[in-house]
Amino acid sequence: MKGVILAAGDGSRLAPLTHYCPKPLIAVGGRPLLDYTIAAFVQAGIRDLVIVVGYRGEQIQKWLGDGARHGARVEYALNPNYELGNATSLYAAQPYLDGGDFLLSMADHLIAPAIVAALALCAVPSGRHALGVDYQAQAPPQVNDATRVWVNGAGIITRLGKKVTPWNGIDTGVFHLTRRVFPAIVALAEVGDDGYGLSQALTRLILSGDPLWACDVSGAFWMDVDTIEDLRYAEAELQRSALPPLSARKVVGGKKL
Numbered sequence: 001m002k003g004v005i006l007a008a009g010d011g012s013r014l015a016p017l018t019h020y021c022p023k024p025l026i027a028v029g030g031r032p033l034l035d036y037t038i039a040a041f042v043q044a045g046i047r048d049l050v051i052v053v054g055y056r057g058e059q060i061q062k063w064l065g066d067g068a069r070h071g072a073r074v075e076y077a078l079n080p081n082y083e084l085g086n087a088t089s090l091y092a093a094q095p096y097l098d099g100g101d102f103l104l105s106m107a108d109h110l111i112a113p114a115i116v117a118a119l120a121l122c123a124v125p126s127g128r129h130a131l132g133v134d135y136q137a138q139a140p141p142q143v144n145d146a147t148r149v150w151v152n153g154a155g156i157i158t159r160l161g162k163k164v165t166p167w168n169g170i171d172t173g174v175f176h177l178t179r180r181v182f183p184a185i186v187a188l189a190e191v192g193d194d195g196y197g198l199s200q201a202l203t204r205l206i207l208s209g210d211p212l213w214a215c216d217v218s219g220a221f222w223m224d225v226d227t228i229e230d231l232r233y234a235e236a237e238l239q240r241s242a243l244p245p246l247s248a249r250k251v252v253g254g255k256k257l
Contacts, residue, residue, distance in 0.1 A: 008054030035070070130175065131213070148162065157206065
């Protein structure tokens with residue numbers, strides 16, 4: 001199974017830090033945000049990764065290279081239309097995926113490997129769509145500007161979006177998806193929907209009768225870093241969290257890399 005990490009956006013809410021540096025390379029806890037996302041995939045056993053780049057993508061490619069230093073095998077997909085929405089970034093990854101299921105995360109999310117591992121298992125049998133849902137989210141970087149979900153009694157998400165009300169869970173930004181999501185993204189353009197967000201594409205799937213299952217990851221560490229305030233909060237939380245150390249920190253010649 002492959003992993004897809006969306007790293008194309010310009011991170012305007014983290015300006016001026018992102019004026020000359022892509023958001024995924026902004027440091028938190030002494031390492032780029034993207035390093036934590038990649039480490040979560042690798043430590044969960046997902047090593048074949050597609051990184052979707054756009055804004056200052058060459059800097060991300062220079063940092064990651066082929067991924068070997070991070071214990072991964074990395075391919076890059078370019079999204080020149082990243083300003084249109086994150087669904088366009090996912091669509092850019094399509095040529096790099098085989099016919100099977102894949103996992104998806106955002107490069108600006110700090111996530112524990114347990115969340116990735118849970119999503120890898122949560123959509124069994126293969127062919128289901130699933131989203132990591134936190135029913136206990138309270139931290140500002142989790143709930144501020146969050147994508148909300150409503151999960152019914154059968155464990156299926158019936159509504160998702162930033163303005164969903166009532167709601168009973170928060171979207172962690174980690175998904176188990178299939179190639180059926182791509183026609184839904186194309187349909188957004190065909191009907192002229194405002195924006196090309198992943199939530200809108202998944203809503204189309206839900207309305208078509210293709211269910212989106214909720215994978216309960218409540219209690220696992222995750223943070224969505226969008227603002228300077230989020231960055232400061234995440235810095236403090238990392239110091240006292242149970243997030244495993246980065247797999248990229250290998251000891252060579254007595255020095256940590």
